[in-house]
Amino acid sequence: MEGGDANLMELARRCTLSPVLIRMWVEAATVMLFKFHRAPPPRTRLSLHWDERRCSLHLDWTQPDRQALESHANEKDATEAGAYAVAIAAAEHDGYVVRRRAHQGSGADLLMVRRGEPDNDFVKLEVSGIARGGGLENRVTRKAAQVAGGDLARPGVAIVVHFEAAHIVARGT
Numbered sequence: 001m002e003g004g005d006a007n008l009m010e011l012a013r014r015c016t017l018s019p020v021l022i023r024m025w026v027e028a029a030t031v032m033l034f035k036f037h038r039a040p041p042p043r044t045r046l047s048l049h050w051d052e053r054r055c056s057l058h059l060d061w062t063q064p065d066r067q068a069l070e071s072h073a074n075e076k077d078a079t080e081a082g083a084y085a086v087a088i089a090a091a092e093h094d095g096y097v098v099r100r101r102a103h104q105g106s107g108a109d110l111l112m113v114r115r116g117e118p119d120n121d122f123v124k125l126e127v128s129g130i131a132r133g134g135g136l137e138n139r140v141t142r143k144a145a146q147v148a149g150g151d152l153a154r155p156g157v158a159i160v161v162h163f164e165a166a167h168i169v170a171r172g173t
Contacts, residue, residue: 005043006089007060015088015098017110022085029082030064031072032131032163039063046086050094050170057093057168059086075131079163083129084109087159090168091125098125107150112157124156132164140169148173 008026012019037044043058064072072078088098088110096112099119108124126147128139140160147156159170 003056004093005058025081025085027068028072028078029085030061031078032082034064036164046166048168079129079131083127083161086161087127106152107147124154126158128160130162136162140171144171
C-alpha cells in the first residue's frame with residue numbers, strides 16, 4: 001500500500017450511502033481536523049497503518065464555517081461522526097467501497113466490499129475516533145475484538161482515527 005490522496009469533499013459521490021449522511025460526517029471531520037490542523041492547502045498528511053503496512057494519506061478538506069463549528073460543538077459526537085468520513089476515505093485508499101450500514105449486534109458499523117467484487121462478498125468495518133490524548137492502541141485492540149465478534153460471521157476491519165495526532169490505524173480480523 002503506497003501513500004495516496006483523498007478528498008473528503010468528494011466522498012458522497014464515491015460512496016453508496018446517503019449523500020446527506022456522508023456530508024454530515026464529512027462536515028464533522030472538517031471541524032475536528034480544523035481543531036488541530038491548518039486547513040488546506042497544503043493537504044493534511046495523516047499517517048496510515050493498515051495491519052503491518054504503513055503509508056501516508058494526504059487529505060483534502062475545507063475549512064468549516066461558523067455554522068458547521070457551532071453545529072458540531074459537541075466534541076465527542078463530532079469525533080465519532082468525523083471518524084466515519086476519514087475511515088471511509090482510508091478504506092477507499094485500500095481498495096474498498098463502503099456499501100451500507102451494518103445492523104445492531106453485527107459487531108460493526110458499516111459493510112464494505114473490495115472494489116470490483118460482488119456485494120455479497122462483504123467485509124465488516126468498525127469505526128472509532130479519538131479527538132486528543134492517548135489510548136490509540138487500546139482502542140484499536142478493543143475495536144478489532146468487537147468486529148471479530150457479533151452475530152454476523154464475516155471478516156472485518158477496525159479503523160481508529162486520531163484527529164490530533166493525524167493518525168489512522170486499521171486492523172483486520
